[in-house]
Amino acid sequence: MKFSVIITLKKDVLDPQGKVVQNTLVNMGMSNLKSIRQGKHFEIEVDENDQSTAERKVDMMCKKLLVNLIIEDYKIYKI
Amino acid sequence: MKSSVIVFPGSNCDRDIAIALEKMQFKNQMVWHKETKLPKTDLIVVPGGFSYGDYLRSGAIAGKSFIIDEVIKAANLGCLVLGICNGFQILTETGLLKGTLLKNKNLKFINKDVNLKVMNNYTRFTNKYKKEKILKINIAHNEGNFFTDANHIEELKKENLIAFKYCDEKGNINEDSNPNGSLDNIAGIFNTNKNILGMMPHPERMVDELISNKDGVNLFSSLFN
Numbered sequence: 170m171k172f173s174v175i176i177t178l179k180k181d182v183l184d185p186q187g188k189v190v191q192n193t194l195v196n197m198g199m200s201n202l203k204s205i206r207q208g209k210h211f212e213i214e215v216d217e218n219d220q221s222t223a224e225r226k227v228d229m230m231c232k233k234l235l236v237n238l239i240i241e242d243y244k245i246y247k248i
Numbered sequence: 249m250k251s252s253v254i255v256f257p258g259s260n261c262d263r264d265i266a267i268a269l270e271k272m273q274f275k276n277q278m279v280w281h282k283e284t285k286l287p288k289t290d291l292i293v294v295p296g297g298f299s300y301g302d303y304l305r306s307g308a309i310a311g312k313s314f315i316i317d318e319v320i321k322a323a324n325l326g327c328l329v330l331g332i333c334n335g336f337q338i339l340t341e342t343g344l345l346k347g348t349l350l351k352n353k354n355l356k357f358i359n360k361d362v363n364l365k366v367m368n369n370y371t372r373f374t375n376k377y378k379k380e381k382i383l384k385i386n387i388a389h390n391e392g393n394f395f396t397d398a399n400h401i402e403e404l405k406k407e408n409l410i411a412f413k414y415c416d417e418k419g420n421i422n423e424d425s426n427p428n429g430s431l432d433n434i435a436g437i438f439n440t441n442k443n444i445l446g447m448m449p450h451p452e453r454m455v456d457e458l459i460s461n462k463d464g465v466n467l468f469s470s471l472f473n
Contacts, residue, residue: 182395183429185355234312237305237341239348240395 170215170223173246174231177208182240211235212248220247249472251276252289254319256310261296261332261452268452269293272468281313291328291471292319294335296388296450306349306391307334311341320344328372328471329444333389336436336446345439345446347396352389353429359388361460362427364412364435364449365419371438373445374411375473376466382419383412383463385449387427387435392448394430394437404437411436411445 178184187207194202213230217223227245236243251274255262262278269276269291277287286292299310310316316338323329323344331339339345352358361384366377377383396404404410412435416425426433428448436447451464 183350183353183393185351185353189355234308235304237308237348239346239397240350 170217170220171248172213172215172223172227173248174211174213174227174235174243175208175246176210176231176236176241176243177206179240179242249274249290250288251291251293252279252287253277253293253295254279254281254315255295256281256297256299256313258299258301259295259297259334261334261450264450265293265295265332265452268455268464268468271455272465273472274468279315281310281315283315284318286315286318286322289322289327291330292322294319294329294331294338295452296333296335299334299338302391305337305341307337307339307341310334310338316342323439323444326441326443330373331444331446332450332452333387333392333448336448337391339444339446344444345437346400347394347437349389349391349448350393350395350429351391352393352427357388357390358392358427359386360427361386362435362449363415363417363419363425365415365421367410367413368408368438370408371411371442371445371470372473373438373442373467373470376470380419382415382417384417384454384461385451385463386453386460387449389428389448392428392430394434394448396431401431403440404434407440409438409440409442410434411438412447412449 191205215223413433454464
């Protein structure tokens with residue numbers, strides 16, 4: 170079973186990298202750009218048949234290692 | 249006093265801190281991260297560097313290594329723990345210190361000598377410094393921008409858990425004297441029991457007049473008090 174995990178910085182945490190990417194795109198002429206937040210993406214394959222068990226395991230991986238809960242939010246999607 | 253320096257793949261200030269500790273009369277041992285037991289020790293140092301190439305987040309992988317479980321146990325029993333630079337990042341990843349270190353506000357790796365103010369000199373780590381003493385200590389980091397939640401910042405202030413703040417040479421603490429965007433110019437913090445100190449600047453680089461200055465000496469000599 171495969172999952173996609175998307176990690177983003179929380180709303181009130183400064184994202185200087187996202188800001189630089191945003192400024193560059195604006196400089197390149199993408200004038201309708203409102204905002205950019207940079208994040209991380211993981212594709213995780215779990216050897217498990219039951220979806221809720223598998224999701225619980227992925228959630229545990231996020232909480233224990235992949236995500237810094239002080240500054241980051243995450244979402245898990247089945248793919 | 250006995251000290252132990254934890255060594256991870258990618259640590260690069262482990263030799264510097266070992267030399268500084270020995271110069272300050274510590275009996276030091278290097279401890280490889282795969283060890284599952286700590287030698288008998290009074291001080292554990294988690295050194296600077298780029299453990300595991302800063303993969304995932306600075307300090308994240310080292311924060312889950314075998315030896316870290318022993319460091320956490322020892323710290324909770326009152327053993328002194330000093331985390332410098334990447335060591336500070338590792339300590340926040342273990343939860344021994346709250347908060348985290350974000351990328352520097354200007355997105356650049358900063359390597360320079362900066363001014364620090366001693367904010368609390370009633371601790372095991374800082375008792376040899378005069379209150380509000382201004383030090384010049386080297387920083388060398390890409391992720392030194394201290395960040396934490398509102399409750400923790402309140403606790404840091406109320407319980408006097410801020411060890412050092414970035415300042416200018418006259419001691420002014422403001423945005424201009426903040427090299428990396430750290431919240432409230434914070435350069436180093438203690439845990440609630442004040443037996444753990446995490447700091448981004450490198451005191452081990454400031455123990456010899458020949459290569460820098462001796463502003464780091466009192467941090468190590470304080471530990472003998």
